[in-house]
Amino acid sequence: MTKLNTPCFVLDTARLRKNLETANRVRGEAGCKVLLATKAFAMPAAFPLMRDYLDGTTASGEHEAIMGHEEFGKEVHVYSPAYTEDEVRRLTKVAQHIYFNSAEQLARFGDIARDAGCHVGLRVNPGYSNATLGGDLYNPTAPTSRFGEVPEKLSSVDWSGVDIFHVHALCESLHEGSVGLIEYVSEHFAPYIAQVKAVNFGGGHFLNKPGYNVDKLITAIKAFRARFGVEVILEPGAGLVVNTGELHATVLALHWNAMDLAILDASASTHMPDVLEVPYRPDVIGAGQPGEHPNTYRFGGKTCMTGDIIGDYSFEKPLAPGDELIFTDQMHYAFVKTNTFNGTPLANLAIRWEDGRVEMISDFGYDEFRRRLGR
Ligand SMILES: Cc1ncc(COP(=O)(O)O)c(C=O)c1O
Incomplete structure (x- = not known):
């Protein structure tokens, strides 16, 4: 064995492949897309192996988006709590799906993304989470959270300019969290979902954690797709690795x-x-x-x-x-x-x-x- 020059992180590809097979099963059986959130794991040398099991990557901003485009290929999605106009213009060259954090960012920059041929997403704070890790430190829907448009403001959004309804509300959540979020969104946001082409249920789905019942996730996604006829996207990071x-x-x-x-x-x-x-x-x-x-x-x-x-x-x-x-x-x-x-x-x-x-x-x-x- 090569002598490790410590400290050294060592990725085990046999275990990674097993995790990716779970993701691939969800894709196949639920008929949804699964992206890698590169904020959690960004190791280009492992991307050739990962590429076959996933639909692409999702980035936290410009640099991750460039890396996803250059190193992973396939679809590049990007979400950031705030963009500058220049950043949005540059992102349209590397990402095909750009998500905005608020009605205000959408109104300012949505047309730039759309005119460049990108799909436009709006992140919504659904007011539901079962994230427990670290208390409110990792709960995207914690009081006064800056992430996502609040439900009270959704009726004033011009949904004709939105392709993807996005929620990221979980953190290291088992199937109860994933299913709970899917059902909550189905129950509370139906009028908006009827106006979009896709729903992205974010990350935090701890797919490969012992105790996560993947079949329950698959059933929930299938029911959601059957009800709304939209594409479903998941973008886990931790749950894949x-x-x-x-x-x-x-x-x-x-x-x-x-x-x-x-x-x-x-x-x-x-x-x-x-x-x-x-x-x-x-x-x-x-x-x-x-x-x-x-x-x-x-x-x-x-x-x-x-x-x-x-x-x-x-x-x-x-x-x-x-x-x-x-x-x-x-x-x-x-x-x-x-x-x-x-x-x-x-x-x-x-x-x-x-x-x-x-x-x-x-x-x-x-x-x-x-x-x-x-x-
Ligand atoms: C918008 C968004 N998507 C996906 C993820 C990935 O989450 P996880 O690694 O917990 O699956 C995060 C994590 O913070 C996120 O903020």
Whole structure:
């Protein structure tokens, strides 16, 4: 096996393919489109494999849209809470589906998109969510949320200029959330859906999470399509890549201050920012809860931030400098959010192909740090 230059994220393509097969089944059986939300997972080297199972990508803005266009191909959708006119004009060159966040953005820029031949979407805040991760931090419909037009204003929208009714209201939701959203939209927004060609039910469908009943999603989409005769689109990110890869790290030093500490080459604040933001404690292969095994350590990174703590873990045997640690389920919202705070090197990227070969696809070093600091 190729020696990993840690910290390093490793994508497992066999597991990815299995997840994509679920998405493909939804596409086939429900008769809907499934897009990859590249905000969650953007690894062009894996796109050739993903392309066969998906209809395209959805972007959070211009740069992701360019990448989707250049690296994935197929359909490019884009949504942003706000665009400038120039951005919309440039987006029409790379995306075929442009979604606006409000009646106001739609009125200002909708014609630019339409005149360029793009399909136009309007994001609506449906007032329904079952997102629980991180409380209101990840609930797109939380009070005063800036995402999507509010139901009270929909009657004043010129729906003749809208092709796609868009809602994104879920986060790591099981089928109850997906089905609940589809039924809620069906019940509360029928007059508007009657005027569009497609409905995009956003992301947050945790399709490949154990416990997600894909058949219930398929049934709900089929019922929705039968009632309205519209195209249905899903745009999951996390749900396509959950449990498809790990972050490999190395113990650099052991330390003691009232408890055993291990300082790693991977850090919460630079390599797994969601550990601090959500917050959550990532699992480590072979480790238990603190106190479960005889040797408990608190893991921290090399940055100067006192709170750069990954969590507490216990092991059968004491750790030693040079030991490798593997944090599980680190593909979604992980490597796309890394940073170089303190000059910390970015975590590298690698792919384990289905024949077992591990290929490094990056060799990040000083250049990535220096480039983002300007001339
Ligand atoms: C508009 C939109 N679509 C899709 C997604 C993807 O969501 P997830 O990765 O939870 O499936 C997001 C995530 O924030 C989003 O904001």
